[in-house]
Amino acid sequence: MISKKQFYRLSLFWSILMGCLAFEWLIFIFIGMAVDFAEFGYYHGGLITLITAIIPHIVIWILGMIVLLILYLVEI
Numbered sequence: 001m002i003s004k005k006q007f008y009r010l011s012l013f014w015s016i017l018m019g020c021l022a023f024e025w026l027i028f029i030f031i032g033m034a035v036d037f038a039e040f041g042y043y044h045g046g047l048i049t050l051i052t053a054i055i056p057h058i059v060i061w062i063l064g065m066i067v068l069l070i071l072y073l074v075e076i
Contacts, residue, residue: 007072
């Protein structure tokens with residue numbers, strides 16, 4: 001079992017990690033999307049960016065929130 005203090009530290013760590021990933025994602029979008037559009041055209045470049053950047057970050061965030069929710073519910 002983890003204490004509430006450990007849970008809050010884990011939550012803070014996860015929030016900071018997601019903030020860093022979001023910042024990295026923005027950089028990837030601005031630079032990578034321009035390259036994808038130039039190389040593959042507007043439609044396919046957008047699909048490549050969606051598949052390689054947006055969807056994985058959303059999945060990672062959702063999985064992390066599920067883990068935190070499970071830890072919180074187990075603690076209660």
